[in-house]
Amino acid sequence: MLHELTIESHSVGDTHKLARHLLKQVPGPMVLALHGDLGSGKTCFVQGLAAALGIDRPVTSPTFTLVHEYQGTRPLIHVDLYRLRDSLDALMLGMEEYFDSNGITAVEWADRAEDLFPAGAIHLFFETLPGAHSRRITLRSPMPLKG
Numbered sequence: 001m002l003h004e005l006t007i008e009s010h011s012v013g014d015t016h017k018l019a020r021h022l023l024k025q026v027p028g029p030m031v032l033a034l035h036g037d038l039g040s041g042k043t044c045f046v047q048g049l050a051a052a053l054g055i056d057r058p059v060t061s062p063t064f065t066l067v068h069e070y071q072g073t074r075p076l077i078h079v080d081l082y083r084l085r086d087s088l089d090a091l092m093l094g095m096e097e098y099f100d101s102n103g104i105t106a107v108e109w110a111d112r113a114e115d116l117f118p119a120g121a122i123h124l125f126f127e128t129l130p131g132a133h134s135r136r137i138t139l140r141s142p143m144p145l146k147g
């Protein structure tokens with residue numbers, strides 16, 4: 001059974017708070033599949049994860065390099081699949097190896113490799129709402145999450 005939770009974010013701070021909140025709820029390894037259009041807040045959310053993990057290096061979308069790794073209080077692997085066509089491309093890249101990390105693996109443009117994600121992955125859907133700073137974020141998780 002999948003558990004679904006929707007929040008509205010009205011600022012970068014709200015989106016960072018959600019990242020912090022999720023890290024608190026899930027103390028172990030976690031794979032996060034991030035969906036949503038350009039500018040919907042996926043990278044912003046990963047920046048929130050990084051801040052909560054005490055990473056002070058700047059976090060930018062690894063659009064050209066595809067993967068950035070950071071060492072915080074837990075390891076953070078940030079993947080961006082924007083430039084890939086499909087999961088075959090992702091397989092060729094050795095994507096699945098990142099799912100075995102004992103830290104946090106956050107993947108932007110997750111729909112490019114939908115079928116590769118482990119069953120335990122938490123999917124987050126980012127949507128831009130009217131108003132410059134409003135976003136709807138829907139979480140879909142195999143385990144229950146508190147709002």
Ligand SMILES: Nc1ncnc2c1ncn2[C@@H]1O[C@H](COP(=O)(O)OP(=O)(O)O)[C@@H](O)[C@H]1O
Binds near residue numbers: 012041045126134
């Ligand atoms: N509530 C919000 N949550 C996340 N980002 C927001 C919010 N309000 C405004 N923004 C801005 O929207 C942009 C989101 O960009 P980014 O995180 O790079 O999106 P994506 O990675 O999905 O393309 C940033 O410039 C951020 O400052």
Ligand SMILES: [Mg+2]
Binds near residue numbers: 042043061108
């Ligand atoms: Mg991005």
